[in-house]
Amino acid sequence: PPDVEQLGRSAWTLLHTMAASYPEKASAEQQKETRTFMQLFGKMYPCWVCADDFRAWMKDGNEPRVSSRDDFGQWMCEAHNAVNVKLGKKSFDCKKWEERWRTGWKD
Numbered sequence: 001p002p003d004v005e006q007l008g009r010s011a012w013t014l015l016h017t018m019a020a021s022y023p024e025k026a027s028a029e030q031q032k033e034t035r036t037f038m039q040l041f042g043k044m045y046p047c048w049v050c051a052d053d054f055r056a057w058m059k060d061g062n063e064p065r066v067s068s069r070d071d072f073g074q075w076m077c078e079a080h081n082a083v084n085v086k087l088g089k090k091s092f093d094c095k096k097w098e099e100r101w102r103t104g105w106k107d
């Protein structure tokens with residue numbers, strides 16, 4: 001079976017990096033494809049309890065927000081925070097998602 005922690009770190013890296021390279025303003029086609037990607041991700045993510053909970057979270061008023069990079073990045077951060085809370089980890093400050101995943105920490 002996959003190592004759920006290693007898989008998680010890799011998956012979040014992929015997802016946040018996808019948000020970071022998302023267009024500032026997405027076309028209708030891009031929005032549709034991104035929604036489809038997240039739906040399939042929620043079905044195929046190879047940690048089944050993780051995937052079930054993630055799909056339930058999306059269904060429960062948290063449909064992917066995909067109109068822009070800012071929207072998608074914030075939504076992804078909220079998705080990650082929902083898992084952080086579930087696992088008893090610290091919430092991440094979503095104002096800092098771009099600094100963490102796109103522009104790099106300024107320090």
Ligand code: FAD
Binds near residue numbers: 050087
């Ligand atoms: P991670 O949570 O993997 O985070 C990696 C890095 O991302 C952090 O070091 C931090 O710099 C940054 N980060 C943290 N929070 C945010 C945020 N909100 N926004 C942006 N960046 C952030 N594990 C389980 O045991 N049970 C589950 O049910 C489960 N469900 C998951 C569902 C999904 C969709 C995914 C992708 C992963 C899931 N995981 C689950 C894995 C879990 O989220 C972690 O990846 C894993 O526990 C390793 O945690 P970590 O502390 O190393 O850092």
